[in-house]
Amino acid sequence: MGAVRGNVVIGQSGGPTHVINQSLVGVVEAAIGAPGVGAVWGALHGVKGVLEERFIDLGRESKATLEAVAQTPGAALRSVRKKPTREECERALEVFARRNVRYFFYIGGNDSAETAHILNELAVAKGYELALFHVPKTIDNDLRVTDHCPGYGSAARYVALSFLGDNVDVRSLPGVKLNVVMGRNAGWLTAASALARQHADDGPHLIYLPERNFSVERFVADVAAVQARLGRCICAISEGIHNERGELIAASNEVDSHGNVQLSGSGALGDRLSATLKAHLGDKLRVRADTFGYAQRSFPGAASEVDAREAREAGRAAVRAATGGEHLNGSIALLRNSNAPYSVRYERVELRSVARETRPMEADLIRGDNDVSPAFLDYVRPLVGELPQLARLSDFPVS
Amino acid sequence: MGAVRGNVVIGQSGGPTHVINQSLVGVVEAAIGAPGVGAVWGALHGVKGVLEERFIDLGRESKATLEAVAQTPGAALRSVRKKPTREECERALEVFARRNVRYFFYIGGNDSAETAHILNELAVAKGYELALFHVPKTIDNDLRVTDHCPGYGSAARYVALSFLGDNVDVRSLPGVKLNVVMGRNAGWLTAASALARQHADDGPHLIYLPERNFSVERFVADVAAVQARLGRCICAISEGIHNERGELIAASNEVDSHGNVQLSGSGALGDRLSATLKAHLGDKLRVRADTFGYAQRSFPGAASEVDAREAREAGRAAVRAATGGEHLNGSIALLRNSNAPYSVRYERVELRSVARETRPMEADLIRGDNDVSPAFLDYVRPLVGELPQLARLSDFPVS
Numbered sequence: 059m060g061a062v063r064g065n066v067v068i069g070q071s072g073g074p075t076h077v078i079n080q081s082l083v084g085v086v087e088a089a090i091g092a093p094g095v096g097a098v099w100g101a102l103h104g105v106k107g108v109l110e111e112r113f114i115d116l117g118r119e120s121k122a123t124l125e126a127v128a129q130t131p132g133a134a135l136r137s138v139r140k141k142p143t144r145e146e147c148e149r150a151l152e153v154f155a156r157r158n159v160r161y162f163f164y165i166g167g168n169d170s171a172e173t174a175h176i177l178n179e180l181a182v183a184k185g186y187e188l189a190l191f192h193v194p195k196t197i198d199n200d201l202r203v204t205d206h207c208p209g210y211g212s213a214a215r216y217v218a219l220s221f222l223g224d225n226v227d228v229r230s231l232p233g234v235k236l237n238v239v240m241g242r243n244a245g246w247l248t249a250a251s252a253l254a255r256q257h258a259d260d261g262p263h264l265i266y267l268p269e270r271n272f273s274v275e276r277f278v279a280d281v282a283a284v285q286a287r288l289g290r291c292i293c294a295i296s297e298g299i300h301n302e303r304g305e306l307i308a309a310s311n312e313v314d315s316h317g318n319v320q321l322s323g324s325g326a327l328g329d330r331l332s333a334t335l336k337a338h339l340g341d342k343l344r345v346r347a348d349t350f351g352y353a354q355r356s357f358p359g360a361a362s363e364v365d366a367r368e369a370r371e372a373g374r375a376a377v378r379a380a381t382g383g384e385h386l387n388g389s390i391a392l393l394r395n396s397n398a399p400y401s402v403r404y405e406r407v408e409l410r411s412v413a414r415e416t417r418p419m420e421a422d423l424i425r426g427d428n429d430v431s432p433a434f435l436d437y438v439r440p441l442v443g444e445l446p447q448l449a450r451l452s453d454f455p456v457s
Numbered sequence: 458m459g460a461v462r463g464n465v466v467i468g469q470s471g472g473p474t475h476v477i478n479q480s481l482v483g484v485v486e487a488a489i490g491a492p493g494v495g496a497v498w499g500a501l502h503g504v505k506g507v508l509e510e511r512f513i514d515l516g517r518e519s520k521a522t523l524e525a526v527a528q529t530p531g532a533a534l535r536s537v538r539k540k541p542t543r544e545e546c547e548r549a550l551e552v553f554a555r556r557n558v559r560y561f562f563y564i565g566g567n568d569s570a571e572t573a574h575i576l577n578e579l580a581v582a583k584g585y586e587l588a589l590f591h592v593p594k595t596i597d598n599d600l601r602v603t604d605h606c607p608g609y610g611s612a613a614r615y616v617a618l619s620f621l622g623d624n625v626d627v628r629s630l631p632g633v634k635l636n637v638v639m640g641r642n643a644g645w646l647t648a649a650s651a652l653a654r655q656h657a658d659d660g661p662h663l664i665y666l667p668e669r670n671f672s673v674e675r676f677v678a679d680v681a682a683v684q685a686r687l688g689r690c691i692c693a694i695s696e697g698i699h700n701e702r703g704e705l706i707a708a709s710n711e712v713d714s715h716g717n718v719q720l721s722g723s724g725a726l727g728d729r730l731s732a733t734l735k736a737h738l739g740d741k742l743r744v745r746a747d748t749f750g751y752a753q754r755s756f757p758g759a760a761s762e763v764d765a766r767e768a769r770e771a772g773r774a775a776v777r778a779a780t781g782g783e784h785l786n787g788s789i790a791l792l793r794n795s796n797a798p799y800s801v802r803y804e805r806v807e808l809r810s811v812a813r814e815t816r817p818m819e820a821d822l823i824r825g826d827n828d829v830s831p832a833f834l835d836y837v838r839p840l841v842g843e844l845p846q847l848a849r850l851s852d853f854p855v856s
Contacts, residue, residue: 074629099855113855126848132625134850139630223755226531230473231538235751324731325724325748348750349724352634356622358845359758446757449525451533454514456498 062187062386064160065096068116070133071104071140071166071173075209076216076361077369078165078195082135083128084373085163085193086116092381095161104138104164105173108150113157128370131356142173147180154188161189163376167196167207171389172413178387189380192389192409193372197355199246200416203407204391208372211365211441213240213354214250217294220350221254222448224292225261232290233344234281234335237262238308238328240354242298243416245269247354249423249430250438251294256448261292264428268298269418272307277331278338280428285343297327297349307331325349362443368392368402375404400440461586461785463559464495467515469532470503470539470565470572474608475615475760476768477564477594481534482527483772484562484592485515491780494560503537503563504572507549512556527769530755541572546579553587560588562775566595566606570788571812577786588779591788591808592771596754598645599815602806603790607771610764610840612639612753613649616693619749620653621847623691624660631689632743633680633734636661637707637727639753641697642815644668646753648822648829649837650693655847660691663827667697668817671706676730677737679827684742696726696748706730724748761842767791767801774803799839 066089070078082100089098098117101107114135119127127134142150154162164174174192181188194201197213217239228235239248245267252265263284266272284291300306308327328347335345353360375390388406395401423434465488469477481499488497497516500506513534518526526533541549553561563573573591580587593600596612616638627634638647644666651664662683665671683690698706707726727746734744752759774789787805794800822833 070629074626097855100850102852114850115853115855116850118853119851123848123851126846127850130625130847130849131622132847133629134625134848137629219757220752222757223530223752226529226533227473227751227755230469230532230536237750324728324746326728329724329728346751347724348752349748351636351747351749352626352745353619353622353747353752356626358618358621358847447525448529448531448757449522449533450529451499451513451515451526452518452522453501454517456496456512456514 062160062189063094063096064158066098066161066163067101067108067113067154067159068099068135068163069101069104069107069165070135070137071164071170072137073197073355074131074133074137075195075197075355076131076212077208077366079130079134080128080366080369081165081193081195081208081373083124084370085377086119086124088374088377089161090117092377094381096158100135103136104140104166105142105150106138106140108153109142109146111153131358141169142176147177150177151181151184151186155186160187161380163191163193163380165193165195167194167198168201168412168414168416171409175409175413178409188386190387191376191380192412193376194390194412195369197247198241198244200244200418201412202415202417203411205394205402206392206441208365208369209355210246211362212360213247214438215362215442216354216357216360217247217250217350218253218442218445219360221251221262221292221294222256222445225254226448228261228290228292231344233346234285234290235292236295236328236331236345236347237293238295238297238347238349240350241268241296243268244418245296246419248294248296249419249434250442252430252435253438253442253445257450259288262294263288263291264293265430266293266295266299266428267419267424268296268300269424270427271302272299273301274334276427278335281335282339295327295331362441364400364441364443371404379406397436397440461559461588462493462495463557465497465560465562466500466507466512466553466558467498467534467562468500468503468506468564469534469536470563470569471536472596472754473530473532473536474594474596474754475530475611476607476765478529478533479527479765479768480564480592480594480607480772482523483769484776485523487773487776488560489516491776493780495557499534502535503539503565504541504549505537505539507552508541508545510552530757530760540568541575546576549576550580550583550585554585559586560779562590562592562779564592564594566593566597567600567811567813567815570808574808574812577808587785589786590775590779591811592775593789593811594768596646597640597643599643599817600811601814601816602810604793604801605791605840607764607768608754609645610761611759612646613837614761614841615753615756615759616646616649616749617652617841617844618759620650620661620691620693621655621844624653625847627660627689627691630743632745633684633689634691635694635727635730635744635746636692637694637696637746637748639749640667640695642667643817644695645818647693647695648818648833649841651829651834652837652841652844656849658687661693662687662690663692664829665692665694665698665827666818666823667695667699668823669826670701671698672700673733675826677734680734681738694726694730761840763799763840763842770803778805796835796839
């Protein structure tokens with residue numbers, strides 16, 4: 059089977075990352091001039107832009123613009139949170155057929171992989187030859203199959219840097235500090251806070267992941283114990299923590315079209331836990347809560363170099379797979395060859411193996427109810443890259 | 458009058474900054490070997506460390522450690538929020554007399570200047586010869602007399618970078634984004650968000666400062682108008698906004714020993730304003746609120762180069778003033794010589810001119826009810842330094 063011949067459409071979907079545009083540019087630069095490829099277009103706002111036929115011509119962008127865009131966070135094609143209906147998928151295929159679009163690259167998370175999967179099944183059923191590839195991205199790192207997701211390393215870097223700053227800040231003015239970290243279904247991003255431990259008494263001292271049931275009673279006791287021992291306590295708390303019945307501690311009533319509850323963009327969970335600590339441990343205890351915001355996925359300059367490189371390469375790998383002629387569809391997985399030296403390879407995997415379901419942290423990466431394991435640190439360190447070493451005075455005694 | 462002879466104590470007080478350790482190291486390196494100066498000690502946790510005689514010997518620190526500490530955020534001597542009583546001031550002077558401390562450098566904001574002022578008046582009344590200098594620091598930039606405060610430029614840089622990231626993030630997934638920024642009494646830090654405007658339609662589109670009365674009705678109308686025009690709206694909101702009766706929109710009941718209400722470390726204001734917008738503009742509107750947290754003063758790598766250099770020099774200038782013999786006390790003010798090229802000079806000013814009261818933004822720096830003026834941008838730009846240019850695609854139409 060040879061490569062199909064026709065035009066390319068690229069879309070970006072879901073929450074942006076620091077490096078989602080690296081993947082976009084990776085697709086563009088690999089697609090231009092590739093065998094069988096005609097025009098290279100972007101759809102504005104993902105599948106919504108396909109339905110509305112809002113396309114832009116990426117083939118006319120200069121190399122300088124593409125390189126500058128690659129280094130800019132946010133989705134340069136603009137994004138969308140939309141699960142198309144079956145009827146919308148049919149319309150999308152009609153648009154593709156009318157414009158001779160034979161390649162569709164969708165850069166996104168598990169929801170976007172599901173959209174790609176549905177679209178692909180319909181194309182196969184209708185006999186419309188379409189090379190359809192999903193390029194993984196998510197700061198949550200919760201895609202199946204792939205070792206890790208482009209976007210995660212940079213968000214993890216932002217989180218680790220924030221906790222590094224908090225270590226010196228809370229050491230200056232001691233108390234309890236709660237940091238609520240993004241990650242709806244999995245604790246990967248919250249867990250990355252552990253990279254901030256440079257000195258023996260550095261935080262985070264407690265790490266609460268959605269992979270474990272959260273108990274308010276244990277939380278209060280944990281914090282009290284650390285506070286008694288060190289005079290301060292820094293907690294990393296996933297926004298997705300829930301009780302043993304699976305009920306979110308931060309419940310809200312806003313739901314998107316994929317059925318996801320809104321957790322981010324609100325300080326409610328941190329404030330609730332602060333109030334709980336004060337109620338149990340006394341009003342005189344200094345408790346502060348920060349809810350890490352959208353800076354986790356967009357703060358300029360926080361990108362991890364490894365992550366940026368891999369996101370770019372994932373885009374290129376998708377084009378290689380799509381034009382190679384061996385498979386008409388798939389997702390790109392990053393598979394780790396070794397940790398020292400760190401290296402990965404890029405492989406095409408089945409769309410359905412990535413779609414919809416998410417991947418929690420494996421048990422061997424977690425320690426007890428409130429910490430990560432050394433194996434997790436080995437896993438995450440190369441993705442985040444070197445972190446600045448924060449210095450302390452020697453505290454020489456005055457004789 | 459010649460320089461006094463004796464030992465040096467340095468303290469850090471109030472909220473830390475990215476560059477408060479630059480000032481500490483500036484004092485240390487200028488003090489060691491200066492005429493009249495004996496040992497150079499640090500008091501742990503500011504005036505609290507003086508009272509408890511918790512001193513460390515800074516003279517024994519290596520140059521490498523001092524340089525590494527200078528580049529680390531947080532207060533390396535640890536900090537305190539404490540207004541000493543008159544009796545405590547008397548005890549502090551007794552400690553100084555017993556240890557022949559003749560120089561006290563207090564690195565802090567207006568509350569710390571007040572502490573220095575009270576301590577100084579008591580020393581004068583008792584006839585205890587003590588060179589007592591305040592070195593300014595605050596991310597709030599609300600000290601009187603000085604053109605700006607060490608610490609502000611770096612925090613302003615963090616805020617500007619966050620809004621830069623939000624511009625691309627909210628352009629990707631449009632809606633209303635509220636960002637609550639630190640600054641209890643003055644809008645300087647919130648105003649710095651305006652540096653994120655690189656494209657004509659970039660945010661922040663609305664900037665709410667505590668120098669203006671905040672009206673919920675006007676806020677809702679402002680947001681609705683921007684949203685209708687651009688399809689998105691990014692707001693910079695000071696944590697200190699208040700209604701026309703001076704009542705804080707984010708009222709809380711925690712008060713420190715200086716009488717300051719706790720505003721930071723809680724997401725309540727952003728959540729309250731989000732709910733207000735949804736109630737008025739409809740539940741379907743995507744509204745997200747981030748409360749910028751302690752990363753504003755501690756995120757590693759966000760320091761402004763100009764700010765770091767000036768904080769260091771302010772520490773050195775304090776030692777020069779203290780050992781010069783002309784004045785026994787004072788605060789260091791940064792006075793701007795010119796904007797192009799940007800340059801400042803360091804002058805000794807009276808402690809009482811800086812103590813206690815804060816400095817709001819001047820009227821000519823504000824435009825209307827919800828924006829800053831071009832004069833403010835000229836003021837703030839050199840303090841923050843170059844910002845990364847975020848790139849967009851050209852959006853060439855598909856023919």
